[in-house]
Amino acid sequence: xxxxxxxxxxxxxxxxxxxxxxxxxxxxxxxxxxxxxxxxxxxxxxxxxxxxxxxxxxxxxxxxxxxxxxxxxxxxxxxxxxxxxxxxxxxxxxxxxxxxxxxxxxxxxxxxxxxxxxxxxxxxxxxxxx
Numbered sequence: 551x552x553x554x555x556x557x558x559x560x561x562x563x564x565x566x567x568x569x570x571x572x573x574x575x576x577x578x579x580x581x582x583x584x585x586x587x588x589x590x591x592x593x594x595x596x597x598x599x600x601x602x603x604x605x606x607x608x609x610x611x612x613x614x615x616x617x618x619x620x621x622x623x624x625x626x627x628x629x630x631x632x633x634x635x636x637x638x639x640x641x642x643x644x645x646x647x648x649x650x651x652x653x654x655x656x657x658x659x660x661x662x663x664x665x666x667x668x669x670x671x672x673x674x675x676x677x678x679x680x
Contacts, residue, residue, distance in 0.1 A: 567657070574656060578642060579626075579649045586623045590616065626650060 572580065593616050597607040605613065627650045629637055637644040 570656075571653065574653050575649050576645070579646045582626055582646055583623070583650075586619050586626075590619050590623075593619075627654070 575583075593608065593612055594603050596612070597604045599607075605616065608616065625632065626643075626646050629644065629647045629651075631637055631643070637647060
């Protein structure tokens with residue numbers, strides 16, 4: 551399934567990244583992440599113009615929903631519950647946090663971004679001139 555998605559969807563990272571991710575994370579963890587990311591994608595789809603996400607075009611409610619989804623995603627990585635208590639050993643939440651911590655260490659330093667300096671400078675110039 552992941553290979554098909556890599557071939558047919560516009561994705562942020564390479565196929566290798568997603569295939570390693572599938573091997574490293576449990577189905578439960580992947581579902582939790584993907585569920586949140588799918589809802590984020592739905593919000594982004596209404597404010598993406600020519601491939602650029604413009605969150606300034608979102609309604610206050612959509613911005614609040616996006617903020618909540620980001621907090622939910624961050625909570626998946628956290629070893630503590632929202633009330634500050636430690637997630638119990640053996641719980642789904644702790645297992646997910648452990649897997650994501652291990653995955654983060656595994657990919658640290660491997661992800662490289664290509665910065666389009668020319669496009670950045672042009673956008674910066676346009677913003678200054680507004």
